[in-house]
Amino acid sequence: MIAPNASSAVAEPATRAPIVRPATSADDQFVEDLQALAFGPGRFARTAFRVRERFPIDPGLSLIAEVDGTACGSVWMTPISVGGINGYLLGPLATHPEFRKRGAGKLLAREVSVRALARKDGRFVLLVGDQDYYCPLGWQPTTQGAIQFPGPVDPTRVLVMSHENELGKSLAGPISAYRVG
């Protein structure tokens, strides 16, 4: 019998890097449970939630992060319009507490934005979130108070990403429905 050669064994990484895939209806329960866990019952009162109540999310931009086949994170996108310019509102973004700090959240935020902006019919990705988390990923502060949400929002947390340098600062007006055609 040949003893296993430990030195030539390929070490399995303790934790694999997350990957991203489109969500399916089989993920619905996971996403609902994750959002409840991440944001609690108060999530329904959040201003960003009110936007999603008025305008439907785009199921084609609903993504899941998974590690070794286990779903661990989720992000949604809502097509919107501000001042007649079409774009998207990102969120909710959440990673399951047991899978945090592995890059799933940043991967989801980046990937869903790349996919949305690649469509060319939406010119920005807006969100309400922490500058420390999102600005290193490419988001920038908007002109404070210029974009009107259907509820109170900390204007310093209203951030935008766009391929057009000046667009973010010039966005102004109420959030309205994505304009078709």
Ligand SMILES: CC(C)(COP(=O)(O)OP(=O)(O)OC[C@H]1O[C@@H](n2cnc3c(N)ncnc32)[C@H](O)[C@@H]1OP(=O)(O)O)[C@@H](O)C(=O)NCCC(=O)NCCS
């Ligand atoms: C925010 C959240 C999505 C991050 O998910 P994640 O998969 O752990 O994110 P990543 O692994 O890509 O990034 C983790 C890093 O971001 C940091 N980070 C997490 N939340 C942050 C925040 N609000 N502000 C600044 N940094 C933050 C972590 O400390 C960590 O730093 P490190 O890499 O130096 O250790 C997750 O913590 C979560 O679901 N939180 C509850 C819901 C929420 O707040 N969603 C965001 C709404 S805007």
